[in-house]
Amino acid sequence: MLVQQLANGLFLGAVYALFAIGYTLIFGVLDILNLAHAAIFMLAAFVALSLVGFGFPLVLAVALALVFAGLLGVLLDRIAFAPLRRRNAGTLVPLISSIGAAIVMQGIARGVWGPDEHRFPSNGLSTAEFHLGSLSVGALDLIILAVALALMGILSYVMRSTALGRSIRAVAEDRVAAALLGIDIERTIALTFFIASALGGAAGILIGLQYNSVSLEMGARIELKGLAIIILGGMGSVTGAVIGAFILGAVETLSVAYVSSSYRDAIAFGVMFLILVLRPAGLLGKRALRAA
Amino acid sequence: MAILEVEGLVAGYGRIEVLHGVSLRLQEHSLCAIIGANGAGKTTLLAALSRLIPIREGRAIFDGREITHASSHAVARAGLVQVPEGRRMLAGMSVEENLLVAGEGAGGRTVGADVAAMFERFPTLAPRRALPAGSLSGGEQQMLAFARALMAHPKALLLDEPSMGLAPRLVETVFDLIAEERARGTSILLVEQNARKALALADHAYVLERGSISLEGKGADLLGREEITAAYLGEATP
Numbered sequence: 001m002l003v004q005q006l007a008n009g010l011f012l013g014a015v016y017a018l019f020a021i022g023y024t025l026i027f028g029v030l031d032i033l034n035l036a037h038a039a040i041f042m043l044a045a046f047v048a049l050s051l052v053g054f055g056f057p058l059v060l061a062v063a064l065a066l067v068f069a070g071l072l073g074v075l076l077d078r079i080a081f082a083p084l085r086r087r088n089a090g091t092l093v094p095l096i097s098s099i100g101a102a103i104v105m106q107g108i109a110r111g112v113w114g115p116d117e118h119r120f121p122s123n124g125l126s127t128a129e130f131h132l133g134s135l136s137v138g139a140l141d142l143i144i145l146a147v148a149l150a151l152m153g154i155l156s157y158v159m160r161s162t163a164l165g166r167s168i169r170a171v172a173e174d175r176v177a178a179a180l181l182g183i184d185i186e187r188t189i190a191l192t193f194f195i196a197s198a199l200g201g202a203a204g205i206l207i208g209l210q211y212n213s214v215s216l217e218m219g220a221r222i223e224l225k226g227l228a229i230i231i232l233g234g235m236g237s238v239t240g241a242v243i244g245a246f247i248l249g250a251v252e253t254l255s256v257a258y259v260s261s262s263y264r265d266a267i268a269f270g271v272m273f274l275i276l277v278l279r280p281a282g283l284l285g286k287r288a289l290r291a292a
Numbered sequence: 293m294a295i296l297e298v299e300g301l302v303a304g305y306g307r308i309e310v311l312h313g314v315s316l317r318l319q320e321h322s323l324c325a326i327i328g329a330n331g332a333g334k335t336t337l338l339a340a341l342s343r344l345i346p347i348r349e350g351r352a353i354f355d356g357r358e359i360t361h362a363s364s365h366a367v368a369r370a371g372l373v374q375v376p377e378g379r380r381m382l383a384g385m386s387v388e389e390n391l392l393v394a395g396e397g398a399g400g401r402t403v404g405a406d407v408a409a410m411f412e413r414f415p416t417l418a419p420r421r422a423l424p425a426g427s428l429s430g431g432e433q434q435m436l437a438f439a440r441a442l443m444a445h446p447k448a449l450l451l452d453e454p455s456m457g458l459a460p461r462l463v464e465t466v467f468d469l470i471a472e473e474r475a476r477g478t479s480i481l482l483v484e485q486n487a488r489k490a491l492a493l494a495d496h497a498y499v500l501e502r503g504s505i506s507l508e509g510k511g512a513d514l515l516g517r518e519e520i521t522a523a524y525l526g527e528a529t530p
């Protein structure tokens with residue numbers, strides 16, 4: 001029972017981690033909270049769903065939806081953040097414009113897909129299950145976990161060991177110093193938005209597959225959790241966000257199993273609150289993105 | 293021939309105008325010093341030249357190209373590289389990563405070899421290559437700030453108070469390094485609080501006073517001027 005719940009927590013945590021990494025990357029680089037992140041998460045799931053509906057193979061549909069999410073992130077930056085950046089608008093004004101962008105995207109999704117919950121066509125999804133003693137896991141869950149871990153691995157490699165990752169960390173650390181070294185700040189920010197939004201979109205698609213449900217409300221359901229995770233992990237810390245996400249995933253599934261599903265969120269947020277009382281700066285500080 | 297030409301440059305912050313029409317020339321392969329009191333606008337001048345703040349009026353020409361409206365990264369890639377006041381380390385990144393990111397930012401094709409060359413030229417940095425830049429001492433940070441700028445193979449350097457906050461022995465090292473870099477053919481615009489040392493080394497020098505150039509001349513000539521001695525070299529006039 002406990003092992004089963006921990007396994008479920010792992011599947012959930014991996015998807016939370018993808019979502020939260022995107023959130024925290026943008027915070028690390030720009031010091032702003034991008035509250036439109038959850039809208040991109042939702043739109044990517046809808047786009048993947050529609051592409052599957054048009055007859056695209058699932059893998060291709062997912063890949064195209066990720067590119068769509070990334071490009072949407074770049075567009076979001078151009079429209080909602082870049083003009084404010086040029087005017088040195090601080091951090092509060094972009095927060096408002098990201099809320100505005102989220103409302104617009106939500107409206108577009110409602111217009112295109114309607115208010116109802118959607119399901120993936122069942123023929124595309126495997127329902128196979130594996131049994132290991134008393135533990136049973138779905139093949140789909142395993143694939144989702146593998147994809148999420150692979151994306152995290154790729155991100156970690158990019159951030160640590162590539163010119164792109166180094167330039168992102170340099171801009172996160174000191175934008176002026178980075179510009180003086182010849183780094184194109186706007187281009188680096190655009191690439192950060194692409195990566196962050198593609199990861200957020202991946203989370204949306206994977207959650208949509210996991211629960212076989214895509215809806216307008218899915219963004220709102222994960223938004224506060226994502227925020228809580230990145231605060232718990234330490235704002236701007238990618239590693240911290242991953243750890244925070246797995247903690248939240250585990251606490252949620254355990255509280256459903258041993259207490260009651262109606263207390264799930266209360267317990268999850270209670271635990272996070274306790275950790276933050278003990279470590280007000282979160283598990284890892286902003287430094288961690290820079291040191292990656 | 294001048295590698296950097298500034299004409300009537302006006303710049304500032306918000307509604308405040310700090311520089312009121314500054315004109316100067318940096319001759320190729322030479323060292324030009326700018327001295328001036330705190331708040332005179334020296335850092336603001338370098339910020340405008342590196343295009344961190346807008347140039348409101350006037351123009352700047354570097355290496356035959358107008359940079360008045362260029363972007364910061366374009367100016368750096370063109371070969372006009374600033375070592376900023378306070379050094380601005382990428383503190384959480386390792387020493388080696390600071391060099392790598394500088395080489396990559398400048399679009400270098402020989403980044404790996406250039407990093408190796410820097411560790412040879414600055415041997416104190418080599419054993420610290422894996423440490424966060426923020427953990428270095430002030431002198432080591434200044435070395436790294438230099439090395440980082442040199443990764444771009446600059447034609448000209450803008451140095452903002454490179455000896456600030458360093459022990460006297462390290463100040464010597466820094467000035468030796470500046471002289472060495474000029475000997476290699478790099479043109480240098482040097483802003484210094486250590487006016488005596490800067491003037492002694494400079495081919496040409498300008499005095500910046502409340503946002504305007506008040507005096508200019510050969511470095512050695514300015515060293516002998518009474519008003520300079522009184523105002524910037526800390527010696528009372530008799």
Ligand SMILES: Nc1ncnc2c1ncn2[C@@H]1O[C@H](COP(=O)(O)OP(=O)(O)OP(=O)(O)O)[C@@H](O)[C@H]1O
Pocket residue numbers: 305308310328329330331332333334335336337
């Ligand atoms: N970011 C800023 N916003 C507003 N005003 C500024 C800013 N930076 C500098 N100033 C003002 O511009 C003027 C010139 O400052 P600047 O830093 O260029 O002087 P400086 O000659 O470099 O002085 P120091 O020797 O202390 O480094 C000062 O009056 C300063 O208060």
Ligand SMILES: [Mg+2]
Pocket residue numbers: 334335336377
């Ligand atoms: Mg200054």
